[in-house]
Amino acid sequence: MSVIISGLLLGGTYALIAVGLTMQYGVSRIMNLANGENLVFACFVAFWLFTTFAINPILGIVLIVPLAFVLNWLIYTYAMRPLVDRAKNRGQLEVDSILATFGLLFILQGIMKLTFGGGYFNYNFLAVPVTIMGSNYGLNRIVAFIAAAVIAGALYLFLNHTRYGTAIRAVAVDPVSAGLVAIDVPRASAFAFALGGALTAASGALLSTFYTFNADMGIIFTMKALIIVIMGGVGDVRGAVLAALLLGLAETAVATFIDPGLTIAATYALFMLVLLFRPQGIFGKRPS
C-alpha cells in the first residue's frame, strides 16, 4: 500500500513535467531536450528564494512561472522559430530541434554549474511526517502532489473550456488547417512552448521541496518526461497523466522490492513494452 501511495505522489510531479513537454512537442512541434534543465533551473531558483529571502516555494511558483514563461517565449522566438521556418519537412525540424535543444541543455547546465557548482542541494520545507493508513509520508510530497493536481486541472479547463485553449488544441491536431481557420499558428506555437516551459518550471519548484537535486540531473528528467509523453501518446494530456502515475508506481515498486539503482531500467522496461505493443500511446488510435 505504501508503495502505491509513494508511487502516485512521485507520479503526480512527473505528470506535470510531462504535460509541459507534451505542450511543447505536441503543439509547437519542438522536441525540447533541454526541458529537464528548465526544471533544474526552477529547482535552483526556488532554493535560492527560500534560503536567501525565506520565500515559501509554493509562493515562489508565482514568481517562477511568469519568469519561465517569458524565458521560454524568448527561446522559442529567437532560437526555435528560425528552425521551423527553414524546415522542409517535419523530420528535418525534429533533427534540428533536437540538436539545438541539446545545445541549450549544455549551455544551461554550464551556467548552473558555474553559478551553483556541481554539488547536491536540498532544503527543509514542510518536512513533517503525515500518517496515511499506517505509513508516514512527507507533508512536502503531499503538498507538491496537490499543487501539481491543481495546476494540471487548471490547464485542462483552459484547454477544453476557453477559446484560446481550443485554438491551441487545433494547432496540435493540424497546424496547416488551424492556419486556414484564422488561428495565428506562430503565436499559438510560441504560447504553447512558453506555457509548457512554465509548467515544467512549476513542477521543478514543487520537486525541489522534497528532492535532492544537482546541476547535472536535468537529462534524467527529460528522459523520463519523454518516455511518459510517448507512453501517453504525443499531445495527449490525459494519457501523459496516466503514464506518469504508472511510471511513478513502477519506479517506486522497483526501488522498494529490487534495487533503488534500477529505476532507469524500470522506466525502460515500461518504454520497451509500449514501443512493442502500443507505439501510438496508451489512449492512441492505431495509426492508419
Added chain:
Amino acid sequence: MTWLNEKERRIAGFAAIAFGVVALLPLVDQGYYLSISVNIVMYVVLCTAWTLFSGPTHYISLATAAFFGIGTYTVALGIDTVPFPLLLVIAALASGLLACVVGIATLRLSGIYFVIFTLGLAELVRQVVTWLQTNFSSSLGLYVFTDFGEQHIYWMLLGLAAIVYITGWLINRSRLGFAMQIIGNDETVAKHVGIDTARAKVILFIISGAFIGIVGAILAPRFSYVQPPSAFNPMISFQVVIMALLGGTKRIWGPLLGVIPFTILFDQVTAYFPNHTSFVIGIAFMAIVYLLPQGVLGRLEDLVRLRKRFRMVSAEEGNNP
C-alpha cells in the same frame, strides 16, 4: 566491371601512404602527441562508424557510450582468461546484439523514438551492470593489466580505422548502401520499390554498433581500472554526434574534418578551463544547427562548386570577349 577504376586506385594508394605515415608517429613521440593522437583516431573510428548508420538515415544515435562501455567491459571481464583478439570479436558480437535489440524495438517507428531510446541507453546498461556487479561479484571495479602501451592501442585503432573505411566504401557500392540512399531520400518510395526499410536500418545499426564496441574493447587497457561510470560515460555519445555533424556526414571521410579540430579544442579547454566544457559542447551544437547545417564538408563543397562556376564563367568570357 573492373574492381577499381583509375580514380579509386589513386585514392586507395594515397590513403595507404597516409596511413603508413601516420602509423610512424609513435617512433617520433611517445608523450603528449601520441596521447592526443590516440584520442583523435579513437574519435575518427567512433564518428565514422556512427556516420555509417546516422549519415544516410538522419537518425541521431546517442547509443555510442553504451556500445563503447560494453566493449570495455568485455575486455575487463575476460582479460585474464580469454586471448585479446577473441575478446575484440566478443565485444563486436555483444554490442552488435544490443544494437539489434534496440534496432528491432525502435527502428520500425519514427526517428524520435529512436533518439529517446538511445538517449538513456548508456545509463540503462550502466545501471544493470552496476546492479549485477554489486549483487553477484565482490567489487565494483575491474583491473585490466596488459602489456599494451599507448602505441599498441594507437596501432590497433589505426588498423580498425582502415577496416571501417573499407567497410563503409564497400557498403556504399552495395545494394544495402544504395537502399540506404533511397531511404534517406524518401522512405515511402523505398518501401514501394521493394526495400525492407526496417531490416536495412537494423543491419546498418548493428554494423555501426559492433565497430563502436571494438573501439571500447581496444581502449580498455588504457583505463587499467574499469568502473561503470567511466566505461559508460554519456559524454562520449554527445561528442561523437558533435564531431560527426561538425565534419559532415554526406561522405565517409566527412567526420574527419570535425574530429581533428574538435578533439584538439576540447583537449585544450579541458586542460585550461575545466569548468567550461559544458559551454563548449553547447556552443558546438548551436554552431552545427545555425552555422554549419551540412558540416565543414558542406561548406567545402559549396566552395568547390563556386570555384567551378567561377571558372566556367571566366572561360565563357574568355571565349566571347
Added chain:
Amino acid sequence: MSAAILSLDHATKAFGGLIAVNDLSFSLQDGELLGLIGPNGSGKTTVLNLISGALKPTSGSISLGGTEIAGQPAHKIARLGIARTFQLVRILPSLTAEQNVVAGGVFGHVRSWGVEAHDRARLLLERVGLSGRGDSPTSSMTYIDQKRLELARALAANPKVLLLDEWLAGLNPSELKIGIDLIRELRNDGISIIMVEHVMDAIRSLCDRCVVMSSGLKIADGDVHGVLADPEVIRAYLGDDHA
C-alpha cells in the same frame, strides 16, 4: 478470356468511423488496362494504397495471381510484382535520373544490379522520352519529366501489375497527348494496369473497362462507354439534377 491477375474480394478500409473503401470487389484481367474513376474523396487512391501495401485493409482479401497480399508490407508486395506511381510525384532528389530508375529495379521482383541495371535504366529512360537525360539532376526537371521519370522507375521493376495514381493530372494538352500515347504503348506491351484518373478523355481512349467508385462503394463496373452513360455514375459526379 484471360485469367484475373489481381482481384479484390470484399476489401474494406475504415479510418476510425470513416469508411473510405466499403466492401469493394473487382478484378483485373491479365493484360487489361482498367480505369478506376469516381469523384474526389470516393476512395480511389485508398484502393491503390491497399493494393500496394501502403495501407492495410480492415477486412477482405486482395490476391495477386492467387497469392494473398492483403495486409502484407509494401516491400513484400513490390517484390511480388506490383509497382506504382504517386499522386504527388515522388522523385529521389539527391540521385541522378538514371539512379532514380535503377532504384526501381534493384530490389523489385526482377532484380538487376550493376552494369546490367544501368543499361536497362537507360533503355527505360529512352522509352519514356528522356533519352540522354540520365545524368541530369532531377531538381531541374519539368513536372512532366519528373512524372516520366517516376513511370520509368515503376517499369524498372518489370511489374506484373502497374498502378498509376493520376499520372496524367496536371499535364498541359500537348503533354497529355504524349502521356496517353505512352500508356497505350505500355498496354500494348502486355502490362496489366490500373489507372486512377480524372481526365475522362484519357479514360475513354485508353481503358478496356472501368470501375466507378462513390463514397467508398463500387457503383459501376464494365465497358467504358456503357459505364459513363449510367445514370447513377452521372448522379455521383454531377448531382441529382443531371441524372
